[in-house]
Amino acid sequence: MTEQRIGIIDIGSNSIRLVVYERTSGGAHRVIDGSKRAARLSEHLDENGALPDEVIQQIVDMINHFRLICAHHKTGLIRAVATAAIRNSANRSHVLERIESETGLAIELISGEEEAGYGFLGMINSMSVTDGLLIDIGGGSTEVSLFRNRSLVEAVSFPFGCVSLTRQFSKGGMLSDQALKELEQLVEQAVQRQPWLKQSPGLPLVGVGGTVRALGKMHQAYVKYPFESTHNYPLTGEAAGELFELLRKLPIGKRKNFPGLSKDRVDIIVPGLAILRTIFRAVGASHYLICGTGLRDGLFYATRFPDRPRLDDITMYSVNNLAALHPEAPMQHTAQVNRIVLQLTGLLKARLSDGDNAMLFIDIASTLHRIGAGIDYYDYKRHTFYLIINSRLNGLSHRELLICALIASYKSKNRTKQIAAYYRPLLSEEDIALVCKLGTLLQLAIALDRSETQAIGKLEATESDGKLHLRAVRASGALGVEHKEVDSISDDFKKLWGLTPILYSPEQR
Numbered sequence: 001m002t003e004q005r006i007g008i009i010d011i012g013s014n015s016i017r018l019v020v021y022e023r024t025s026g027g028a029h030r031v032i033d034g035s036k037r038a039a040r041l042s043e044h045l046d047e048n049g050a051l052p053d054e055v056i057q058q059i060v061d062m063i064n065h066f067r068l069i070c071a072h073h074k075t076g077l078i079r080a081v082a083t084a085a086i087r088n089s090a091n092r093s094h095v096l097e098r099i100e101s102e103t104g105l106a107i108e109l110i111s112g113e114e115e116a117g118y119g120f121l122g123m124i125n126s127m128s129v130t131d132g133l134l135i136d137i138g139g140g141s142t143e144v145s146l147f148r149n150r151s152l153v154e155a156v157s158f159p160f161g162c163v164s165l166t167r168q169f170s171k172g173g174m175l176s177d178q179a180l181k182e183l184e185q186l187v188e189q190a191v192q193r194q195p196w197l198k199q200s201p202g203l204p205l206v207g208v209g210g211t212v213r214a215l216g217k218m219h220q221a222y223v224k225y226p227f228e229s230t231h232n233y234p235l236t237g238e239a240a241g242e243l244f245e246l247l248r249k250l251p252i253g254k255r256k257n258f259p260g261l262s263k264d265r266v267d268i269i270v271p272g273l274a275i276l277r278t279i280f281r282a283v284g285a286s287h288y289l290i291c292g293t294g295l296r297d298g299l300f301y302a303t304r305f306p307d308r309p310r311l312d313d314i315t316m317y318s319v320n321n322l323a324a325l326h327p328e329a330p331m332q333h334t335a336q337v338n339r340i341v342l343q344l345t346g347l348l349k350a351r352l353s354d355g356d357n358a359m360l361f362i363d364i365a366s367t368l369h370r371i372g373a374g375i376d377y378y379d380y381k382r383h384t385f386y387l388i389i390n391s392r393l394n395g396l397s398h399r400e401l402l403i404c405a406l407i408a409s410y411k412s413k414n415r416t417k418q419i420a421a422y423y424r425p426l427l428s429e430e431d432i433a434l435v436c437k438l439g440t441l442l443q444l445a446i447a448l449d450r451s452e453t454q455a456i457g458k459l460e461a462t463e464s465d466g467k468l469h470l471r472a473v474r475a476s477g478a479l480g481v482e483h484k485e486v487d488s489i490s491d492d493f494k495k496l497w498g499l500t501p502i503l504y505s506p507e508q509r
Helices: 053-072 092-103 112-124 162-169 177-192 210-223 237-249 269-283 295-304 314-324 331-351 355-368 377-390 398-408 413-422 429-447 480-497
Strands: 004-011 015-023 029-038 077-082 107-109 132-137 142-148 151-158 205-208 233-235 288-290 456-464 467-475 500-504
Touching: 004 053, 004 295, 015 053, 015 295, 029 053, 053 077, 053 092, 077 295, 092 107, 112 132, 112 142, 112 151, 112 205, 112 295, 132 210, 132 269, 142 269, 162 177, 162 269, 177 269, 205 210, 205 269, 210 233, 210 237, 210 269, 210 288, 237 269, 314 355, 331 355, 331 429, 331 456, 355 377, 355 398, 355 429, 377 398, 398 413, 398 429, 413 429, 429 480, 467 480, 480 500
Parallel strands: 004 077, 077 107, 132 205, 205 288, 467 500
Antiparallel strands: 004 015, 015 029, 132 142, 142 151, 233 288, 456 467
């Protein structure tokens, strides 16, 4: 039984989107539906800068369609916002009145600064970056913000976007050298009027929105990147520049077939990337970071948690959220394994090359190691691996996400090497060695609660003479199952750690 469903409708300049969020009875949040319709509203402004009635009717029809989807899901609250195209239209009052009277929905016309704020909230709740510049290139506006220590410092909304500048500078989807020069000049002059933008060189430029996501998808396809997610994908200025020049030279007919580029973005991608590159150079950014969240996510957090929309610990929030989405996993057993493995990792930390990060990795892996059992118990490790790498665990790089997934699903050193081979550019030999060590440590913690009864009330762990002494200070029962399980993995454990684990029942002290 769900407790709450929230629909977010974003009436943007390039597209109109719906996302339906659900809060499950276990307290987890997830997206249960979504829809997108290309709109190109900035393209349809007439010579007076007004949106024609037939275009307004199309918006009304789309929103009524989205309302039906929300009704189907019994959505308790729908929040609809309009951005640059309606904000900049000469007849915006008429547009809003018609939409509201014909859909029954109140439409919030948000300012450029508010748009930047919601975009920032969506990003900061999904990435662990501390300082940087944030850019969101929409169809009719471009928001740029500066953040320091994970707080918004400055924000500006420029009155141009990929659709409006395509209309202004592009002929048949192509951008000539002269047109590119004029476009860059327009963007540079806008940046010059905001002196703070040039006062923080050397920071990453974090990008949200369709233009930047398309850049990430195309680059991943271009270099045959082995990991599918573009969220948290880093990109150098040179790599983006190379791709930009390649796309700019391609005729529209050929550009349509460029891997990773969606058909409805073929004509606007080059002007969009031109805006991005010009701002990147003007602010002296170090590199790009692509973010898969943005305005709609920010609106969700602001609506769902109005008092404290910014999350304190984005990584553990998303880990616990993912665990709560898979309530079939035995919670008491998972909590016991988590407690034991953190205790053991703390004891053996000095034997690890990356001790501090190891604590985080093992915490995540042990919390999620059983989520795959909801699909099929007999092959749950394979399903756990798949679920972790395909669920957005925020605040982790692609490498860190893979490490956590491999530890959580660890079976043997050989199997780990086989899987890691596919992701070779992302994982080093040291990473694989760390996975194997932490994977066997997780197996030991699972063995210490093999009966899944939390029989060991308190564990004392010490190491001496090549042995890992595990003393159950308080225990209910004889721990027969646990003894057998610890014995069965002791050889593998010794090979990796140089220690033989020995379990002592309370009477063996």
